[in-house]
Amino acid sequence: MPLDTSKNNQKIPVNPGEVLFIGGKASTSMNILHEGSVRVETTLGDTSIVLYSLEGANLTPGIFALLEGTPYPYTIRAKTSCVVSTYVMNQPNAKKTLTTKVSVGVMAVRTLLKEIGELYKRVLSIKGLASKFEQTMDNLGAVYYILNPSIFSDVTPGAMITRDENIIDPVMKLIRNNLAGFQEHGGMLPDKPSVTFLEEDHGEFFEKDYSEAIEWNDAEFHFIRKILSVNPKISQALFEADPSLLQSAAESYVKTYRELFELLSKETFELSETMNSMFVGENSLLEKFNLTLDLFNTGYSTIPSTVLLPITEWALKKSKSLLEEYKQIFGTNYASIGNCLDKLESKQTELTSKYGHELNAQKNKEEAIAQGNDPIRAGIDTKALKVELLNSASQILNYSQVDPESVKEFSTLMVKLKSFKNPLDPEPDNRKIRRTIAKTYWDVYKKSFTKWLQSGKQAPKAVELMLRYGYFDESLLDDGHIVELVGRLYQPGGNPSAPIHHGTDWLEKVYSREVPTSVDELGQTFFEKLKMDLKDSGIKSEKDIPPDYDTGEARLASEISSMYEPNVRLTSGNIASHFPILTKYHITIPLEKCFVSKDDVEKALQYILGVDYTAFNREVIYRNEEIGIKNEFIQRSIIPDFILVPSIGPKIMMWQDLSIFRGAGSKESRGRICIPHFVTGDLKTFMLEAIAAFRWELCKNILGPDWNNVGIPSITADYTDYVQFYKKSKDLSPELKEKISSEFKRFRTDRDKFAYDYSLWIRYEAEGVQRVNRVVRSIFYRHIPFHKNIREKVSSQPAYAELHNRFKNIRTRQHKEFENKYKKYMDASGNLPKELYENLTFYEV
Helix, strand or coil: CCCCCCCCCEEEEECCCCEEECCCCCCCEEEEEEECEEEEEEEECCEEEEEEEEECCCECCCHHHHHHCCCCCCEEEECCCEEEEEEECCHHHHHHHHHHCHHHHHHHHHHHHHHHHHHHHHHHHHHHHHHHHHHHHHHHHHHHHHHCHHHCCCCCCCCCCCCCCCCCCHHHHHHHHHHHHHHHCCCCCCCCCCHHHHHCCCHHHHCCCCCCCCCCCCHHHHHHHHHHHCCHHHHHHHHHHCCHHHHHHHHHHHHHHHHHHHHHHHHHHHHHHHHHHHHCCCCCHHHHHHHHHHHHHCCCCCCCHHHHHHHHHHHHHHHHHHHHHHHHHHCCCCCCCCCHHHHHHHHHHHHHHHCHHHHHHHHHHHHHHHCCCCHHHCCCCHHHHHHHCCCHHHHHHHHHCCCHHHHHHHHHHHHHHHCCCCCCCCCHHHHHHHHHHHHHHHHHHHHHHHHHHHCCCCCCHHHHHHHHHCCCCHHHCCHHHHHHHHHHHCCCCCCCCCCEEEHHHHHHHHHCCCCCCCCCCCCCCHHHHHHHHCCCCCCCCHHHCCCCCCCHHHHHHHHHHHHHHHHHHHCCCCHHHCCCCCCCCCCCCCHHHHECCHHHHHHHHHHHHCCCCCCCEEEEEEEEHHHCEEEEEEEEECCCEEEEEEEEECCCEEEECCCCCCCCCCCCCCCEEEEEEEECCCHHHHHHHHHHHHHHHHHHHHHHHHHHCCCCCCHHHHHHHHHHHHHHCCCCCHHHHHHHHHHHCCCCCHHHHHHHHHHHHHHCHHHCCCCCCHHHHHHHHHHCCCCHHHHHHHCCCHHHHHHHHHHHHHHHHHHHHHHHHHHHHCCCCCCCCHHHHHHHHHCCC
């Protein structure tokens, strides 16, 4: 029986296990705990949980419900023998008591502070477990598809996967929609699933945040907590001087407690839903793996034992680990699991025993590959290589001849960093160490590159690996990784038609003045920064720069600090864990899978240009005085420079849309796009995002102030107008407007929104699969037309027919105008200058 609080001013002894106050009952008393401890517990749905305990004297259990004026959201039970006083009270009286009896008010606020802290810890633990379950479900779901690609009969192997909200099985719908998002965001599914893939965080591709943290930035809460943490005599005096502070503190804490309690309910519900999807019923994910094992055991499955059994073993162990964590949090086993896990364990044990010889053979093979004995790399003497690269860090530091004091600090910090379980941990102290190391690393890189260039490109292999790939210390990589890097180092670079450069080749071009230097992150050029440094010297143009300042070394130093270093950081994708030195902790998929060659970039580029043939087009001025052409605007495609930088990550950076910003030839200069040498995802997807950014910025640059003027139609003006006014569009339904609004919340800028739609346009709409709305489709068909063969293919579909006819009529009229205009420029044989002929061809449909 709960305490009878109708009797005022009573002091009651309570035995262990007795209930003081029942959840759902009205709060009618102020309660003070004099000694002992109580336990606060609640039931959320079908799940019971102990939230926290309150122990010691001068605490006010249940004060939250009294001040909020609501029934108890929890049950309070005696944990040990305790003594409690109760005072009959309602909400108004309780609030008044806080200010008239300051000692009671301080007691209540301190209790709320303690309860909030304990509740926050409980929410964090449940949020953490829910995130782990969600990540496990998403990764296992992707692996289930790789093992059983026929589960979606409408998807052909290697084709893009579209979302489908009509799938009845919720687990299959989750897998399908996850995979669609995974591909859209550049995720690359492995040919064979692996335990490594299962353990990695693919949240950026699944559009999921698996963070175990809760954002909580209640400034008022933290301010009051600081007041309460000072000497009690000081805080007591402060509250006595202004009792309204106590009331304000109590109201703030009651609000915070309610928010946390609702967050607790939400996280517990989501955890329950995820666990049900994983464990409960015949459609659960674990049952699907049980079925896969049954098919394998009966011979109906062609999946190799060496692929399937390590996956199911991981699923078994991971499930047990997460269920044990659930038990620790909730104090009881997960009740709804049924026998799916027992079945999985039984099948796993039987099949592991049956195929043990195959599993052992595979394990031996993997160990051989890790040691560099893979037949594919048989040409490399692994033992000799290990000797050659022994103490690589020392070799590189000695070669660079940097300041000895910097080397000493650098070496000390590297030893400390290598002692961490994961050197890429985003924890603040780790980040500080990495930043300090990175500063010296780039000084070493710059000095090493200069020496390498001036010595005829001769250097120890460790130095060459650093310059190309960001290698530095052999102990930070597995042997197999090092063999892979060396094997790639001397491979032919290919002969792409586009301007694609290794980073070292690019820096050499800057050093020798073949190309101008790049801008920095603030958009400043080498000349502008030099002009600021020499502001008293009267420099007005680049020609005025003293030769001593405009040297190859100065330009190289500017390029490394302005473009190279920022892009190595930005292409890594995660600034919080960035480290410019390549380590095994960066490598989330096999190194050979994420290596990017010039030919790889060329293939991705040609794929995009095969759809968006005007991607790099702009209007430039053509002059030919000999035949009387003073100023003639023509279309020209100018492909930007693609630079492979020593980085690993899931991001390609569009750095500049032009390389010359003023004067003659600026509009005809190439842009600059930086690509990590190791792309941890789908290269085509990331290229699409970068080219979308290039299109956007080039249009803004060329149009100047009119870039968003709808009176002068352009991709930026029309798309910005769509973003601003889509809610008023008559061409979009209310449901579609709501969907667009929800999608837009994921993006920071209009350019990001455009890049997302552009990716859908190239990957799906070009195949006739409608993924953008009709307003966007109209804008894109006008400004980003498909290649002729694709236009002819989609024009028969109703969604494109009218757009195609309009596009065809406009282009036909433009072609006729230029044809008539150019007649006067034909020679005796009826031929036009190449530039005019190409412009005329551009407008043919």
